[in-house]
Amino acid sequence: MKELGLYIHIPFCESKCYYCDFISYPNKRNFIEIYVNYLIKEIKMQSEKLKNYKLKTVFIGGGTPSSIDAKYIYKILEEVYKEFNTTFLEEITIEANPNTIDENKLKLYKKSNINRISLGLQSSDNNILKRIGRTHTKEVFLKNYKLISKYGFSNINIDIMFNLPKQTLYEVEKTINFVTKLDVKHISFYSLKLEEGTPFFDKYKDDKSSLPSEDLEREMYHKGIELLKNKNFHQYEISNFHKKNYKCKHNLLYWKVKPYLGVGIGAHSNLFNERWGNEINFTNYFKALDNNRLPIFQSERIDKNMEMSEYVILGLRLNEGIDKRVFYKRFNVNIEKIYKSQIKKFEREGLLNNFNNRIKLTERGRDISNRVFMELLT
Amino acid sequence: MKIDERRSRVRNFSIIAHIDHGKSTLADRMIEKTGLLTQREMQEQILDNMDLERERGITIKLQTTRLIYKAKDNNEYIFNLIDTPGHVDFNYEVSRSLAACEGALLIVDAAQGIEAQTLANVYLALDQDLEIVPVINKIDLPSARPEEVKKEIEDVIGLDCEDIPMISAKDGTNIEDVLESIANKIPAPEGTNNDPLKALVFDSYYDTYKGVIADIRVMEGSIKPGMEIKMMNTGKKFEVTEVGIFAPKQVPIDQLNAGDVGYVSASIKNVSDARVGDTITDAENPTKKALPGYKKVTPMVYCGIYPAEGEDFNNVRDALEKLQVNDAALVFEPESSAALGFGFRCGFLGLLHLEIMQERLEREFDLNIVTTAPSVIYKVKKTDGEDIVIQNPTNLPDTQEIEYMEEPIVEASIMSPTDYVGPIMELCESRRATFKNMEYLEETRVVLYYDIPLNEVIYDFFDTLKSRTRGYASLDYELKGYRQSDLVKLDILINKEVVDAFSIIVHREKAYERGRLIAEKLKDVIPRQMFAIPIQASLEKKIIARETIRALRKDVLSKCYGGDISRKKKLLAKQKEGKKRMRQVGNVEVPQDAFLAVLKFDEDK
Numbered sequence: 016m017k018e019l020g021l022y023i024h025i026p027f028c029e030s031k032c033y034y035c036d037f038i039s040y041p042n043k044r045n046f047i048e049i050y051v052n053y054l055i056k057e058i059k060m061q062s063e064k065l066k067n068y069k070l071k072t073v074f075i076g077g078g079t080p081s082s083i084d085a086k087y088i089y090k091i092l093e094e095v096y097k098e099f100n101t102t103f104l105e106e107i108t109i110e111a112n113p114n115t116i117d118e119n120k121l122k123l124y125k126k127s128n129i130n131r132i133s134l135g136l137q138s139s140d141n142n143i144l145k146r147i148g149r150t151h152t153k154e155v156f157l158k159n160y161k162l163i164s165k166y167g168f169s170n171i172n173i174d175i176m177f178n179l180p181k182q183t184l185y186e187v188e189k190t191i192n193f194v195t196k197l198d199v200k201h202i203s204f205y206s207l208k209l210e211e212g213t214p215f216f217d218k219y220k221d222d223k224s225s226l227p228s229e230d231l232e233r234e235m236y237h238k239g240i241e242l243l244k245n246k247n248f249h250q251y252e253i254s255n256f257h258k259k260n261y262k263c264k265h266n267l268l269y270w271k272v273k274p275y276l277g278v279g280i281g282a283h284s285n286l287f288n289e290r291w292g293n294e295i296n297f298t299n300y301f302k303a304l305d306n307n308r309l310p311i312f313q314s315e316r317i318d319k320n321m322e323m324s325e326y327v328i329l330g331l332r333l334n335e336g337i338d339k340r341v342f343y344k345r346f347n348v349n350i351e352k353i354y355k356s357q358i359k360k361f362e363r364e365g366l367l368n369n370f371n372n373r374i375k376l377t378e379r380g381r382d383i384s385n386r387v388f389m390e391l392l393t
Numbered sequence: 394m395k396i397d398e399r400r401s402r403v404r405n406f407s408i409i410a411h412i413d414h415g416k417s418t419l420a421d422r423m424i425e426k427t428g429l430l431t432q433r434e435m436q437e438q439i440l441d442n443m444d445l446e447r448e449r450g451i452t453i454k455l456q457t458t459r460l461i462y463k464a465k466d467n468n469e470y471i472f473n474l475i476d477t478p479g480h481v482d483f484n485y486e487v488s489r490s491l492a493a494c495e496g497a498l499l500i501v502d503a504a505q506g507i508e509a510q511t512l513a514n515v516y517l518a519l520d521q522d523l524e525i526v527p528v529i530n531k532i533d534l535p536s537a538r539p540e541e542v543k544k545e546i547e548d549v550i551g552l553d554c555e556d557i558p559m560i561s562a563k564d565g566t567n568i569e570d571v572l573e574s575i576a577n578k579i580p581a582p583e584g585t586n587n588d589p590l591k592a593l594v595f596d597s598y599y600d601t602y603k604g605v606i607a608d609i610r611v612m613e614g615s616i617k618p619g620m621e622i623k624m625m626n627t628g629k630k631f632e633v634t635e636v637g638i639f640a641p642k643q644v645p646i647d648q649l650n651a652g653d654v655g656y657v658s659a660s661i662k663n664v665s666d667a668r669v670g671d672t673i674t675d676a677e678n679p680t681k682k683a684l685p686g687y688k689k690v691t692p693m694v695y696c697g698i699y700p701a702e703g704e705d706f707n708n709v710r711d712a713l714e715k716l717q718v719n720d721a722a723l724v725f726e727p728e729s730s731a732a733l734g735f736g737f738r739c740g741f742l743g744l745l746h747l748e749i750m751q752e753r754l755e756r757e758f759d760l761n762i763v764t765t766a767p768s769v770i771y772k773v774k775k776t777d778g779e780d781i782v783i784q785n786p787t788n789l790p791d792t793q794e795i796e797y798m799e800e801p802i803v804e805a806s807i808m809s810p811t812d813y814v815g816p817i818m819e820l821c822e823s824r825r826a827t828f829k830n831m832e833y834l835e836e837t838r839v840v841l842y843y844d845i846p847l848n849e850v851i852y853d854f855f856d857t858l859k860s861r862t863r864g865y866a867s868l869d870y871e872l873k874g875y876r877q878s879d880l881v882k883l884d885i886l887i888n889k890e891v892v893d894a895f896s897i898i899v900h901r902e903k904a905y906e907r908g909r910l911i912a913e914k915l916k917d918v919i920p921r922q923m924f925a926i927p928i929q930a931s932l933e934k935k936i937i938a939r940e941t942i943r944a945l946r947k948d949v950l951s952k953c954y955g956g957d958i959s960r961k962k963k964l965l966a967k968q969k970e971g972k973k974r975m976r977q978v979g980n981v982e983v984p985q986d987a988f989l990a991v992l993k994f995d996e997d998k
Contacts, residue, residue: 022955206951229921233946254951269955283956290959315959325958328965332953364923383948386923389969392962 016100019068019286020268023054023091024279024293028079029115033148033218034176036210038281038295039078046297050279051087053304055094057278060309062098065276065286070099072106072265075129081111085123092127106264108133108172113156121166131263132163133172133203139193140186143179147207148214153193160197170261172201177235179207180215180225187235188242195246200261204239205254206232233382253332253381270329272322280310288322290315319346323353324393331387336368336375350374357390400652401581405473405610406526407490409515410500411508411867415530419500419562419571420458420474424641426568427460427472457596457608457654458641464576472575473639473654475595488517489669492684493595493610493654496524496579498571499552503529503537503559506545506838508867509808515550526574527552533561541835549834582612582652590614590622590675592649592657593684597667599715603635605661606643609673610654612684617648621676622659625683629666630676631659664715692724692740693801693872694747694767694851695784697894698754699736701761701974701985706735712758713737716750723750728785732892732978733763738785741767744851763976763985765894769847772799772875786896789882792933799875801847804829807858808840809866816861817841824849825900844873848898883908885915886929886936890979894988908938918987921945926981 027047028039040046073095080088088109095101108131109124124132138144139153163171173194177187194202207226209216219226227235240250248256252270255263268275277284281295291314294300303310317325323346330337342350351358351369358374361367366380366387376384410416460472475490491497497518501507518525527546529539543554558570584591596608609616616622620633637645638655649655661667672683700709710727717723724740741747747767754760771783774796783789805826807817814831821828821843829842845854850870858866883904885895895915899907908930915928919942930938953961975982 206949208951229947253949253953266954269953269958275955277955281956283958285955285958292956292959325962328962329953329958381949383923383945385948385950385965385968386945389965389972392965392969 016067016069017274018071018103018268019065019099020072020074020265020273020275021070021095021099022265022275022277022279022282023073023075023080023095024277024282025075025077025080025083026050026280027083028077029082029112030150031148033214034207034210035148036213037078043297044083047083047087049301050297051083051091053301054091054279056304057310058091058094058098060304060307061276061278065099068100068274069103070095070101071103072268073104073108074265075107075109077110079112079115079135080109081115081120085120085127088129089123089127092129096128106131106170108263108265110135112151113159114151116159116162118162118166121162121168125166125168130168131170131172132168133174133201134160134163135174136190136194137174137176138179138182138186139190143182143186146180147176164198169198169200171197171199172203172263173197173199174203174205175239176205176207177239178227178232180219182227182235184231184235184238187239191239191242195243195248200258201263202243202248202256203254204236204243204256206236236382251334253384270333272326272329285317288317290317320393322346323348324391327354327391328388331374331376331380331384331391334375336373339372339374354391357387360390361387396586396650399471400650402468402470403473403582403652404470404496404575404579405475405494405582405652405654406496406498406575406579407475407494407518408498408500409511409518409525410530411502411505411511414500414502414505414508414511415562416476416500419498419528419530419560419568420476422562422565422568423460423472423474423572424458426565426572427462456641457639459638459654462572462576464573466576468576470576472572475654488521489595491518491521491523493593494523495582496526496575498575499525499527499546499550500530501527501542501546503531503539503542504534505865506538506542507549507808507834509806509840509869511867512549512808513869524579525550525552526571526578527554527557528571528574529557529559530562532559533564533566545835545838584611584613584651586613586615586651588613588651589678589680590616590620590673591680591684592616592673594667594669594671594673597664597669599664600658603658605664605667606656606658607661607667607673608654608656609649611649611651613651613680614675615648615650616657616673616675622657622673623676623679624666624668624671625674625679626668626671627666631661631666633657633659691872692722692742693847694741694743694769695738696741696747696767697728697730697733697736697765697785698725698739698751699730699733699763699765699894701763701976703734705760705762708758709737709754709760709762712754712760713739715758716753720750722746730765730787730893732894733765733976736763740784744855761974761985763894763988765988766897767851768898769801769851771801771880771898774798783898786882786898787893789898792881797877798880800878800880802844802873802876803847803850803870804873805843805845805850805868805870806840807843807866807868808834808838809862811837811839813862813866814839814841817858817866820854820857820861821845824852824854825903845870846876846878846900847872848900881932883911884931885911886927886931887915887919887983888926888979888981889929891931892978892983904932905937908932912938912940914990915987916940916942918990919981919983922982 026039028041030041107129109129110133112135136156137149141152175190209219243256247258250256251262274286280293280300283292291311294310294312300310339350358369362369366377368375368377380387408416456476458474462470462472464470475493529542531537532539539559543557546552547554558567558574560567591613592609592611594607594609597605600606616636618633618635621630622633623630635645635658636649636655637643643656674680700706713725722742725737728738729735751764754762768786773781773783775794776796809817824845826843826845832840855868858868879901880898881901881904883897883899884891912928912930921942922945925944926942928940929936950961975984
């Protein structure tokens with residue numbers, strides 16, 4: 016039986032952060048109940064085709080999944096457990112905003128077998144939080160973090176952002192020191208990227224003077240890596256760090272190009288040599304399911320060449336890089352035969368290491384990984 | 394209707410207007426008013442049909458359309474509108490369209506009044522004895538001052554403005570008045586069908602289905618399918634397969650008569666066989682004398698045009714040949730560059746003409762090209778007594794071999810509100826200009842006359858003039874002659890190597906400043922790369938300016954999960970495409986627009 020990861024999208028939040036380009040609607044809270052019913056219908060339909068898969072991970076993302084009543088989360092997961100083979104289910108994550116956690120929700124999450132909580136802190140500086148459109152404060156975060164621990168959730172991830180408007184190197188250090196004092200198992204450390212369609216994009220696209228320079232941004236990144244390393248957080252991906260045995264299993268499926276199913280609006284799946292994305296608005300999503308159609312917006316066939324290219328691009332995001340033997344086993348061809356010239360060139364330029372059966376990015380390679388990836392595109 | 398009576402109702406005219414004075418909008422309104430198209434069918438600004446023209450809001454190519462207008466005298470008139478470009482670089486095209494007309498509408502902006510370029514075109518029209526019908530547009534603007542502008546037209550041009558139409562093309566006010574003026578004031582064409590055919594080719598282009606199409610004005614005689622015609626310039630003969638009119642698309646008709654404007658196709662394979670300016674006549678019964686050609690134009694600005702991919706060399710040549718056929722001002726010949734490989738040295742009327750051609754090559758012919766720094770034509774007297782001309786700075790002999798050099802000087806007239814005289818004088822002085830004269834058009838408007846070295850004009854003069862006068866000043870110039878000058882070659886080194894495509898010839902006094910500005914500019918336009926890159930400017934083998942582009946430190950997508958993959962791959966593909974469009978100079982990737990961008994800077998910044 017093949018392993019499968021399941022992503023469930025909750026497109027609701029309390030308010031939109033200024034940098035966020037995820038599909039999420041703060042003003043459609045009256046849609047929650049009806050959306051959950053459709054979501055359940057989609058899960059039913061999809062699971063029919065996936066009877067010979069065993070579920071390994073579930074990830075409930077958004078939006079802010081913790082912003083909706085926990086009874087819906089319970090209901091959705093109940094359906095998942097009913098429809099899928101869960102004998103080998105290892106990791107069930109929910110994303111949460113520090114503001115929207117309470118005892119009642121945590122009780123129900125526990126009851127739903129959720130065993131990993133991913134908290135969006137972003138910064139421990141209340142001024143910065145306000146500046147980027149977060150609704151919580153450091154104090155609320157701390158209070159609810161304690162509550163989460165109290166309810167026995169030990170596998171906790173914290174999201175931290177850097178490269179934020181008017182942010183200093185010192186502030187980044189402070190946030191990391193604050194977070195690493197807590198007993199968290201995983202940290203995602205993201206550089207702000209201006210995404211089209213967000214308030215930040217419009218605000219800063221022509222005037223980047225209040226954003227950190229390219230050099231400061233890298234300083235923040237490297238300083239962050241250093242501090243995290245000192246606190247026993249091992250970097251395993253460009254933006255991800257884990258304490259021993261606490262890598263995010265769900266996200267590893269993406270980077271290792273293993274099968275995953277995404278349900279809910281805008282969710283993506285990669286299964287049966289095909290990648291598809293769901294409808295991105297409620298109307299079309301509901302309409303498709305009303306007609307007993309899968310709510311697919313667009314899909315793309317993935318041939319062997321494309322799969323190899325994605326495997327290498329995503330695999331190189333991982334610090335461990337690509338195991339040449341695993342590549343050979345999967346594609347029946349030697350990776351060095353396919354990407355001979357690129358590998359040689361990037362080795363020479365000091366961006367790639369190629370020894371002990373592994374190909375991986377160097378530290379410098381990670382800083383400018385797009386230069387490597389774009390040459391590996393098919 | 395008898396042919397002669399019909400001809401008495403034909404009105405052939407162009408529109409003369411400064412950029413932005415509303416020419417295309419008025420043309421659209423006239424098309425709408427005469428019922429040629431319903432409003433629903435109207436695409437905004439029908440006549441500007443190149444994408445480029447729409448985007449820049451300017452007309453580059455001629456466009457022609459026929460309108461049927463039922464006037465207040467109850468007669469139906471046939472209007473042939475031949476659109477004209479409105480920029481100093483395109484005088485040539487203007488004179489082409491004027492030669493096919495009996496009259497011209499002069500549109501003047503009610504807020505801005507007459508501009509230098511408008512005046513230049515009015516003189517072109519007066520030279521050809523055209524009847525000029527003035528129109529004041531944009532009376533809807535809050536800043537409109539129609540009465541003052543009316544007086545300005547009377548005083549400056551000397552036109553009778555007693556019943557001048559005051560209109561707003563934008564909201565359609567008084568368009569009728571314009572149409573009536575055309576019917577009443579512009580004379581009907583002369584010439585009769587009884588004489589042998591004599592028709593002027595004022596434009597020609599290639600059509601995939603019909604072969605070469607020539608836009609013509611029939612001066613005498615008539616033309617219809619089946620007739621054998623002769624091109625008087627080349628002597629080649631063809632059988633007419635179709636004649637027609639523009640409505641505004643081509644509509645075939647039986648025959649074009651004396652006085653008509655229309656098109657002819659005759660299975661002509663090469664556009665060079667239907668040259669713009671040529672006279673078409675009846676092969677069996679030819680007219681005695683060809684029509685006079687157009688005012689000759691000579692290119693004033695040269696630059697190198699290179700294919701971004703070497704294998705496109707032939708495609709670039711084909712494209713240039715095609716463009717040249719109906720743009721006699723464009724000249725080119727093959728050349729080669731150490732940095733850019735094989736390409737062409739091309740001559741243009743001005744910087745805008747150059748930019749337009751560059752964009753047309755890219756858009757209409759889908760070519761990826763690199764353009765080098767523009768240069769004017771210098772005359773060099775060598776120490777051995779030989780006279781040479783230099784269009785490409787790379788070919789300039791060593792200093793020791795040069796006795797002296799001469800550069801082209803233009804007579805420029807700059808028209809502006811009096812408020813900006815100070816800034817204009819300052820600009821002109823910084824560009825080595827010699828003040829000649831200043832004339833008051835009225836209390837608040839002046840014309841400044843300067844002699845300016847052309848090489849100063851092509852370096853961003855026009856844009857700087859516009860920005861320092863908030864767009865109010867306008868410029869017109871023509872070549873005056875050559876003048877001896879202390880000129881030197883400025884070289885640019887990227888990563889310690891001279892890049893020939895960046896070399897320019899400048900006045901010695903300007904070399905340091907120019908070198909510094911170019912190095913600074915290149916630092917901005919060349920993206921950071923894998924390693925640090927020194928940018929240097931050198932004069933007679935001495936480094937006079939230096940900048941360093943620091944090594945790239947970051948190029949990374951920080952997030953990539955399941956839902957991001959397609960999107961992130963697209964981003965990478967786009968980035969890769971952008972990289973491909975860069976030019977490899979040694980081991981440095983230089984964006985293609987860098988070669989032109991180095992010449993665009995306002996010293997104020």
